[in-house]
Amino acid sequence: MANVLAVSGLEKRYGSVRALKGVDLEVGEGELVGLLGPNGAGKSTLVKIAVGLVRPSAGRAEVAGARAGSRRARAQLGYLAELFRFPGWYSADEVLALHQRLAGSHGGRDERRRLLELVALADAADRRVDGMSKGMQQRLGVAQALVGSPRLLLLDEPTSALDPVGRRTVRLLLERLREHGVSVLLNSHLLSEIELVCDRVAILLAGEVVAAGSPSELSRPRGVELETDEGVRTIEGAGRDDAPRLVADAVAAGRRVFGVRVLTSTLEDTYLEAVGGETS
Amino acid sequence: MRSVAAIAAYGFREALRRKVFAVVVLLTAIFLVLFWLANHYVFRELSGIQPPADVNVDTRTFAGAFLIGLAMFATLFLGVVLAVFLTLGVVSGDAERGLLQPLVVRPVGRGTLLLSRFLGAAAVAVVYVLAVYGAALAITGTAGDWTPPSRVAPGLELAGGVVIVIALSLLGSVALSSTANGIAVFMLFGAGLVAGLLGTIGHALNSHTIKHASTIAAWALPFEALYQDGLRLISRDQTGITGFLLQLGPFGGAYVHGWQIRVWAAAYLVLALVLALLAFRRRDL
Numbered sequence: 001m002a003n004v005l006a007v008s009g010l011e012k013r014y015g016s017v018r019a020l021k022g023v024d025l026e027v028g029e030g031e032l033v034g035l036l037g038p039n040g041a042g043k044s045t046l047v048k049i050a051v052g053l054v055r056p057s058a059g060r061a062e063v064a065g066a067r068a069g070s071r072r073a074r075a076q077l078g079y080l081a082e083l084f085r086f087p088g089w090y091s092a093d094e095v096l097a098l099h100q101r102l103a104g105s106h107g108g109r110d111e112r113r114r115l116l117e118l119v120a121l122a123d124a125a126d127r128r129v130d131g132m133s134k135g136m137q138q139r140l141g142v143a144q145a146l147v148g149s150p151r152l153l154l155l156d157e158p159t160s161a162l163d164p165v166g167r168r169t170v171r172l173l174l175e176r177l178r179e180h181g182v183s184v185l186l187n188s189h190l191l192s193e194i195e196l197v198c199d200r201v202a203i204l205l206a207g208e209v210v211a212a213g214s215p216s217e218l219s220r221p222r223g224v225e226l227e228t229d230e231g232v233r234t235i236e237g238a239g240r241d242d243a244p245r246l247v248a249d250a251v252a253a254g255r256r257v258f259g260v261r262v263l264t265s266t267l268e269d270t271y272l273e274a275v276g277g278e279t280s
Numbered sequence: 281m282r283s284v285a286a287i288a289a290y291g292f293r294e295a296l297r298r299k300v301f302a303v304v305v306l307l308t309a310i311f312l313v314l315f316w317l318a319n320h321y322v323f324r325e326l327s328g329i330q331p332p333a334d335v336n337v338d339t340r341t342f343a344g345a346f347l348i349g350l351a352m353f354a355t356l357f358l359g360v361v362l363a364v365f366l367t368l369g370v371v372s373g374d375a376e377r378g379l380l381q382p383l384v385v386r387p388v389g390r391g392t393l394l395l396s397r398f399l400g401a402a403a404v405a406v407v408y409v410l411a412v413y414g415a416a417l418a419i420t421g422t423a424g425d426w427t428p429p430s431r432v433a434p435g436l437e438l439a440g441g442v443v444i445v446i447a448l449s450l451l452g453s454v455a456l457s458s459t460a461n462g463i464a465v466f467m468l469f470g471a472g473l474v475a476g477l478l479g480t481i482g483h484a485l486n487s488h489t490i491k492h493a494s495t496i497a498a499w500a501l502p503f504e505a506l507y508q509d510g511l512r513l514i515s516r517d518q519t520g521i522t523g524f525l526l527q528l529g530p531f532g533g534a535y536v537h538g539w540q541i542r543v544w545a546a547a548y549l550v551l552a553l554v555l556a557l558l559a560f561r562r563r564d565l
Contacts, residue, residue, distance in 0.1 A: 051385045053565040075387040085378040089297040101286040102386035
């Protein structure tokens with residue numbers, strides 16, 4: 001699988017502060033990668049370097065083989081910033097039309113209509129941005145990022161202002177994009193969201209990747225819980241493969257078994273373990 | 281070109297929305313009405329003014345050149361107000377508000393974005409300056425039946441001065457917040473005007489030090505030198521006591537003038553734009 005985003009040994013210093021300390025990260029074709037970490041871990045800096053807003057101090061970042069920040073790299077990506085604003089006097093349709101011109105997209109009215117439908121804003125095409133809720137603006141931001149059919153989508157907290165229905169809309173959209181081969185780097189604090197949609201997850205702490213892998217790889221066995229007539233007992237260190245034997249042993253010992261449950265850590269457990277409870 | 285037009289139109293709509301044009305049009309209307317009143321009364325009273333018989337002053341030329349000089353000052357000031365408010369937050373201001381980032385990551389690039397904003401602001405400011413200057417000439421021509429010997433070049437030099445201020449404002453917007461940039465550009469503008477007046481005083485007093493300081497300021501701030509050169513051109517044919525009196529006044533004109541300062545002003549403009557582009561390219565957003 002070719003990498004659409006390839007980052008290696010990436011460093012960024014702001015004066016004496018090292019925001020990134022040699023980060024390696026890859027996003028393959030059609031892959032959805034989640035970026036997790038506490039505030040100040042360097043997630044937004046990493047994304048900003050990838051889109052060319054921030055210059056790296058050292059290391060390499062490439063988008064579809066082109067140096068991050070170069071015109072060729074920018075032509076391949078769509079980006080939604082964590083803190084963004086569109087001019088309040090533009091309508092949703094005008095925002096997309098402006099970005100079509102800047103992205104060199106020839107999609108015209110059809111592309112704009114399709115994108116607004118994708119983010120459930122088809123009825124708000126003529127509504128001005130300053131008349132939209134924060135959630136609507138965020139969905140418009142996602143639509144803007146998709147102008148010109150980018151190969152790589154970088155979304156920095158795309159659902160922070162969305163209600164549950166809006167989040168679901170974006171989640172379904174991301175899954176649909178993956179089916180169409182679009183690669184996505186998703187920076188979010190919503191662990192459940194990341195767990196649901198991402199193929200791989202990278203956890204950043206103080207500018208370093210401290211854990212990476214698929215959500216299932218990051219989830220470790222935490223034992224087997226057995227409920228018998230003696231009560232609930234947790235057999236630590238046991239896994240899914242041990243469950244039948246544990247039930248058989250209990251029955252052989254004359255116990256009545258009411259239930260058995262294989263315990264695995266959630267992404268949240270893994271995250272909390274990785275960041276050590278750090279919040280900023 | 282499609283991108284350049286789109287970004288220039290974006291800046292234009294932003295200015296419309298922020299009522300920049302409304303403020304400038306209102307101020308301009310007030311100025312032109314006052315200027316018409318001044319012309320009306322000055323030229324009406326002109327026939328009653330009797331200079332001493334041995335003083336050969338062309339009162340109509342003196343009044344006309346003085347009033348056009350005043351109009352040029354007001355046009356420069358209003359043009360600078362427009363220029364500064366069109367450009368003071370193009371980089372830092374828009375970045376702080378989150379408006380810039382979605383545009384910068386597009387393939388169009390930072391250089392095109394900045395140049396487009398410059399071209400958009402310069403086009404608006406040049407049209408504005410020429411229109412107000414032209415209106416002032418028409419008012420003085422109608423009310424006083426006087427037109428300066430050179431009409432086109434002073435207008436172009438005024439417009440050129442405002443374009444240089446736009447470039448400086450864009451350069452400032454890369455490093456400074458909107459408020460700080462606005463203050464800095466207006467202070468530069470004020471410093472230039474003071475230096476120009478000092479030059480006039482220096483020549484009247486024949487003070488080498490003041491003349492030298494004024495000359496340095498004219499080269500350091502060529503927008504002021506262009507304005508002064510424009511003033512010089514509107515009264516360039518005046519000799520004798522009329523020319524002497526005009527030279528003594530605040531609108532007497534430049535002592536640093538000619539093609540050298542014009543070429544330097546063009547080079548200065550290019551230099552300011554190149555510095556702004558280089559600084560913008562290196563700026564983390």
